[in-house]
Amino acid sequence: MSDFASSVTKTYPEAADAALTLTDVSATAKTLIRADITAAAAQDLGVAFGASRVVDGTLVAATRPTEWVVLGPEPQVAAYVAAVSDAGHVSKVDFTHGRALFRITGADAAKVLEKVCSIDWADNMMPDGAVVSASLAKVTCDIIRNDVGDARSYFIMSDRSSGQYLFDAILDAGDEFNMGVAP
Amino acid sequence: MMLVPCPNCGPRNSSDLRYVGESHSRPNPNTATPEEWRTYLYMEDNPAGPLKETWYCRSGCRQYFTAVRNTSTNEFENHPLPGAKIGSVDPSFHYVSESKSVEGNQ
Known part of the structure; x- marks a missing residue:
């Protein structure tokens, strides 16, 4: 991805x-897989809507029911995706x-996110x-809770066209919590 | 804020969804009279009380679903399917926190 240019x-x-950081990690490889939940691919992916898991160095997140x-x-994403079954739709x-x-x-x-999103970020609802x-x-964003060690952490993914706006909006919401931009 | 019970996502702010309209059975286009077709397309019951409606979860699961709302109180009579709320997924599918930091290519 040497030619990748972030929207930020x-x-x-x-x-x-x-203590609270926002990082642009847009260069991370991302592949979208759509499949019927009865397809072999869904079994390969092995994670149900609303959850994620780490497998073979990748993070697999079920962002919609299908x-x-x-x-x-x-490299890891490409290898993992290639191994997912192509059978069916x-x-x-x-x-x-x-x-x-x-x-x-x-x-x-979570305090930053609750300023800009109506989701319940409590641990029992969003572990x-x-x-x-x-x-x-x-x-419209896909949000994945992905704690780093003991630190609460979330991935936030949106359309590229909204990237700069969203980055600034989150920074603005995090201002009262002394949020900083991390490399 | 009005909470709408999406069967996949759980209760969501109504601004996250799109109201599609009253839920009616679609007549057979091969046999329906023009009057029946016009009634299906344009006429609404608009009762003061329970009403079967179609909603679209545009910011969440992007699925259409049917819900029964009391138009007098804005209370929904049906609730999300058990086990369908966020976080109630199979624990064996949960992310294991030992191996982190998947972002790369920086």
């Missing part, structure tokens, strides 16, 4: 040591360039590994 083009002061997103380094599309992907990490991450699609700052 502004530059920000970096604050990697901030839709999965595979995230990770490009299955489509696989590399949409790395079409989607923006951010990671928000920190104890106050580590849970996946939800919702309107975030009026942009």
